[in-house]
Amino acid sequence: MYSLAREVIGVIDTDGDCVEWTFPADPGAVRTARGAVRGQLGDWGLDSLSDIAVLLVSELVTNALRHATGPIGLRLVRPAGLPGVLLVEVSDPLPDPPRERVARPEDESGRGLQLVASSSRRWGSRPGGTGKTVWFELAVPG
Numbered sequence: 001m002y003s004l005a006r007e008v009i010g011v012i013d014t015d016g017d018c019v020e021w022t023f024p025a026d027p028g029a030v031r032t033a034r035g036a037v038r039g040q041l042g043d044w045g046l047d048s049l050s051d052i053a054v055l056l057v058s059e060l061v062t063n064a065l066r067h068a069t070g071p072i073g074l075r076l077v078r079p080a081g082l083p084g085v086l087l088v089e090v091s092d093p094l095p096d097p098p099r100e101r102v103a104r105p106e107d108e109s110g111r112g113l114q115l116v117a118s119s120s121r122r123w124g125s126r127p128g129g130t131g132k133t134v135w136f137e138l139a140v141p142g
Contacts, residue, residue: 068094
């Protein structure tokens with residue numbers, strides 16, 4: 001864990017606990033990302049958030065694999081200035097922002113961002129130097 005002073009969701013104050021990983025753009029990245037999130041949340045004593053965090057990370061990493069090539073970044077942040085918040089970010093090299101869409105009953109995909117939107121406190125995306133970051137926040141139980 002280390003202190004980080006870079007922009008997160010337009011907020012500069014990001015001192016606090018932070019971990020990040022980079023995964024190759026291959027199908028095993030989803031499983032590896034899930035394990036990393038579950039392990040880190042356990043280390044932080046946030047096991048109660050593991051299931052939902054792992055599910056939403058799976059959706060975002062799968063989207064990154066489906067639409068982009070290149071490395072996928074994953075970052076978990078417990079911002080010091082925002083107690084009660086877990087910030088999760090997934091980055092990829094594709095600059096196009098994600099689009100939430102309404103999936104028809106027969107569609108086999110297209111529900112991931114709806115799931116993120118309905119299961120998190122808030123979510124969004126922002127452009128990066130070489131791609132984009134899709135983020136969501138979960139409330140940390142008090």
